[in-house]
Amino acid sequence: MSNHLKFDIYNLDLTNIQNDSHLRFFLLGMSSRAVILVEDIDCSFKLKNWDLPEDQTQTQGDHSGKVTLSGLLNFVDGFYSCCGEGRIMIFTTNYKERLDPALLRPGRMDMHICLSYCNASVFDQLAFNYLGLHHHHLFDEIKQLIEVIEVTPAELGGS
Known part of the structure; x- marks a missing residue:
């Protein structure tokens, strides 16, 4: 995606960001045409303040x-996020339900794409993309196995 758009790409590890000011400094320091990837956002830090009563949220700056x-x-x-020509932010998570609803609302996360396990049509597309094959004598057997076991496209492609 970044190559196609001719955008720079940044892999942001939130565990290495010291505080909110450091995060803002990082944003201002990046190019104006950028793809920002935050992997496993559910594991990066606590996005809900579970220690506070339910009526108190983490909406004020944390000086800790x-x-x-x-x-x-x-x-x-x-x-500060609007500075520049355009930025695309990509967040990955294995547990969407662990994220605060404020982070998931439209305008913050406009698209939610579930990358699930393979099915027969995904297998057909992978076989064509990786091998250039539309048909093979083992395809029916493989498709039957895919319906029984849970396998991701990455696992299948790496096999």
Whole structure:
């Protein structure tokens, strides 16, 4: 995607960001045409403040030296995020339900794409993309196995 658009790509590891100010500094320092990838956002830090009562949320800046939910939300769609020609942010997670609903709302995360396990049609596409094959005598057997076991496209492609 970044090659096609001629955008720079940044892999942002939130565990290496010291606080909200550092996150903002990172955003301002990147190029204006960028793809920002945040992998496993559910594991990066606590996006819900489970220690506070339910009526208190982490909406005010945290001065304890940690990135806060508020800081991340401002990074995604705050004042500083609009600087530049265009930025695409990609977040990955294995547990969408662990993310705060404020992070998932439209305008922050406009597209939610589930990359699930393979089925027969995904297998057909992978076989064509990787091997240039439309048919093979083992395809029917493989497709029957795919219906029984859960295998990801990455696992299948690496086999």
